[in-house]
Amino acid sequence: MSIAVRSTNRPHLARQVRLEWDPVREQHVLLAPEGVLVLNQTGAIILGLCDGERTVDGIVEELGRRYDRVVGDEVRDFLSRLAAKRWVELGGE
Template sequence: MSDAEIPGNARPRLGAHVRMRPDRATGGYVLLGPETVVVLNQTGHAVLRLCDGERTVDQIVASLVEGYDGADTDVVGEQVRDYLSRLAARNLVAFTRTRR
């Protein structure tokens, strides 16, 4: 799914068998998947901690914008969609069907 295809009402969650865990070595967080470890920066962690399958992409973007003074909603939305798209391509993030 490309970032242009991720609708605002999509509900991202971690993929099957993927877990986010604290990393003692870095003091940050990592994503653990089958044969995969991804070290997260603070921004990646901020996005993924909100990906619970309940919040929509639009709600995640709004929450992130609220936390950063002067953040542009359109820019943050584009960056979040791009990030989620790249993780989805690696099966680290999946999308829950939207509710009608």
């Protein structure tokens, strides 16, 4: 299932989901009642920017300031997959 992510959405973690550092794995993880998702560095940075205040476009812009090449469609696809699992809520437009 695919969820449409708009540039004006203001994504944030769902209420029951937490982004944490796992010292055993030495990686960020997304913890939810349904399980654990081990994140790569990029995924953790994206989710760290999902504060419910920034828009998707704002997140892409911030990533563009930090890194040479950022593909907005890849960020939207990542958020779409997590929204489909109900780990991320997209927020109002």
